Amino acid sequence: MQISTKFIGQQLRQWLKNLRSFPSGMRNCYTLKPDKGKNNTYLIRASFWYAAYDDKNRPPIFDLYIDVNYWATVDNSDKKYYEIVYVAQRDDIQVCLVNIGQGVPFISALELRTLDNSLYQIESGILMVNFRNDVGGLKATIRYPEDVYDRIWERQTFNWSMLNPGNGTSASVLSINNDAYKVPGEVLLTAQTANDATIFFPSNNSTNRWIGYFHFAETQSLLSGQQREFTVFTSDGQFTETVRLEYLKPVTVISTPVTGSMINFSFQAQSGHPPPIINALEIFLIRELPNVPTALDDVKALTDTKAEYTINKDSWQGDPCVPRKFSWDGVNCSYEDTPRVISLNLSSSNLRGIISSSLSNILELDSLDLSNNQLIGAIPEALANLPKLRILNLSGNKLNGSVPEALKRRHEDKTLDLSLNNNPDLCQASPCSKKKTKNSISVPVVASVSVVFLVICVLSIWLIRRKQTESSERTLRLKNRPFTYREVSRITGNFGRVIGEGGFGKVYVGALVNGTRVAVKMLSESSKQGYKEFQAEARLLMIVHHRNLVSLFGYCNESKHMALIYEYMANGNLRQHLSGAFLCPFILFFSKMNR
Numbered sequence: 001m002q003i004s005t006k007f008i009g010q011q012l013r014q015w016l017k018n019l020r021s022f023p024s025g026m027r028n029c030y031t032l033k034p035d036k037g038k039n040n041t042y043l044i045r046a047s048f049w050y051a052a053y054d055d056k057n058r059p060p061i062f063d064l065y066i067d068v069n070y071w072a073t074v075d076n077s078d079k080k081y082y083e084i085v086y087v088a089q090r091d092d093i094q095v096c097l098v099n100i101g102q103g104v105p106f107i108s109a110l111e112l113r114t115l116d117n118s119l120y121q122i123e124s125g126i127l128m129v130n131f132r133n134d135v136g137g138l139k140a141t142i143r144y145p146e147d148v149y150d151r152i153w154e155r156q157t158f159n160w161s162m163l164n165p166g167n168g169t170s171a172s173v174l175s176i177n178n179d180a181y182k183v184p185g186e187v188l189l190t191a192q193t194a195n196d197a198t199i200f201f202p203s204n205n206s207t208n209r210w211i212g213y214f215h216f217a218e219t220q221s222l223l224s225g226q227q228r229e230f231t232v233f234t235s236d237g238q239f240t241e242t243v244r245l246e247y248l249k250p251v252t253v254i255s256t257p258v259t260g261s262m263i264n265f266s267f268q269a270q271s272g273h274p275p276p277i278i279n280a281l282e283i284f285l286i287r288e289l290p291n292v293p294t295a296l297d298d299v300k301a302l303t304d305t306k307a308e309y310t311i312n313k314d315s316w317q318g319d320p321c322v323p324r325k326f327s328w329d330g331v332n333c334s335y336e337d338t339p340r341v342i343s344l345n346l347s348s349s350n351l352r353g354i355i356s357s358s359l360s361n362i363l364e365l366d367s368l369d370l371s372n373n374q375l376i377g378a379i380p381e382a383l384a385n386l387p388k389l390r391i392l393n394l395s396g397n398k399l400n401g402s403v404p405e406a407l408k409r410r411h412e413d414k415t416l417d418l419s420l421n422n423n424p425d426l427c428q429a430s431p432c433s434k435k436k437t438k439n440s441i442s443v444p445v446v447a448s449v450s451v452v453f454l455v456i457c458v459l460s461i462w463l464i465r466r467k468q469t470e471s472s473e474r475t476l477r478l479k480n481r482p483f484t485y486r487e488v489s490r491i492t493g494n495f496g497r498v499i500g501e502g503g504f505g506k507v508y509v510g511a512l513v514n515g516t517r518v519a520v521k522m523l524s525e526s527s528k529q530g531y532k533e534f535q536a537e538a539r540l541l542m543i544v545h546h547r548n549l550v551s552l553f554g555y556c557n558e559s560k561h562m563a564l565i566y567e568y569m570a571n572g573n574l575r576q577h578l579s580g581a582f583l584c585p586f587i588l589f590f591s592k593m594n595r
Helices: 171-176 296-309 357-361 381-385 405-412 438-478 485-491 531-543 574-579 583-593
Strands: 027-032 041-047 061-066 069-075 081-087 093-102 109-114 126-135 153-156 161-163 191-193 196-202 209-216 229-233 240-244 251-254 262-269 280-287 331-334 340-345 367-369 374-377 391-393 417-419 498-501 506-511 517-522 552-558 561-567
Touching: 027 109, 041 093, 061 081, 069 081, 069 126, 069 280, 209 262, 240 251, 296 340, 296 357, 357 381, 381 405, 405 417, 485 506, 485 517, 485 552, 485 561, 531 552, 531 561
Parallel strands: 126 153, 340 367, 367 391, 391 417
Antiparallel strands: 027 093, 041 081, 041 109, 061 069, 061 093, 081 126, 126 280, 161 191, 196 262, 209 251, 209 280, 229 240, 229 262, 331 340, 498 506, 506 517, 517 561, 552 561
């Protein structure tokens, strides 16, 4: 879906001109699968550009969740993107949009970047970016490729003096000398200065905890003996730290978490030192993560079941149990410590296929209702191993086979309420008696006859092929005269005249006792072709006869000496004709024909 045509022509934010809206369902989620998985630090950014895509000119307001915890309320009238630094609790990360009744949720872009785990260390919760400033910057924003982590640095100018970089100071030099935070050299190159500088901003909740990351770099070559030394502190004493700067060596100062209705950070020079400078800063709100996700085994079992049956319930997104108000339809959970699935009702859900084996992995399951679906096949014995299962309703399906004995025993000792009605092909007796019908008798008979017929056919084919092979071998031995190696040597005059060479080896001209001229092809020991190819050619020439093919007179198969004796063709070989060795006779021939 595109934004309004009124805004498409704007050059800014072109990557946000397409969006996706979610008119149905209270919670809609994206699942991110970063390569590094859990216990690693990621930057996650969700961007929203309403731009009157629905022609209502009324931006919606909705909530944003990271996994099972609240992240922010999206109000597109004052902010375009929301960004956090997050340590993944599991291999998958879910970002969810929640409809709170104030318009249809939408999203323009969702980005995930892997950060070095040594940066932005978080004891608990997430770091929400309140602002990230390029102080005194020359560009409106700086991000990737200048920033290897794709952080967005927005230009900010305070009511302080601009600090121009000295001669020899460049962004590339600052980038080379950078610390672990890798703030772009373009950001560090600009700075502002004041004798007593203070940054302050309001906190809408005095208990909120804030943390500041302040980035400094001396960009001027001061006179000998001079060095900037100043203190970063809060007026109420919650944080204080002294900074000493060296030329072109970036330094990052991280505050402790601070609270209050008005947050302030001040920068004050030590006596006798040049005034403080600030190149860049990041202010984060620490948001706690009070909700614990559902046990991973339960989540995987339900997710696999959802995929296996293609369940399209609107509520089946995100975590199955948490938050409670968004729990999946038909799913009930316990909430002691780690939430667990204790009841699953998929009655009349148009389930097709066999009973999913994944269901037997929900170990805290107390009740399972799969009634009135299109389930087929046998009842898995693994269901009897669910230790807390008290209710199992499989009625109204097309199950067959026998009921597992373990389930029968639990039903008989009244530890399991088992419902199996309306499964006409399911045997509930013990033991099951097999139905004997005409079909049940005829099928084995037909099958037996078919097997016998198949065996006869296979044996016949094998015998025919064996006879053909034996016949070919006899033909090679009897119909075509075998020659000894001594005879071949005598025929060729001790291999005196070579008339060609091929893949098998050299070809010699010779004569039989009756004077018939022959060509003798000898298999060379260095030939890439072997005995099988030798036999194949011999058999082929025995059974194929054509006026354009030479006849096979005989063969030699004696120890390492193998030879084929052919009819000799006096007009040369194909290579000679193609190379022009016999060009004149052919021209003359055609000349005579044209007279």
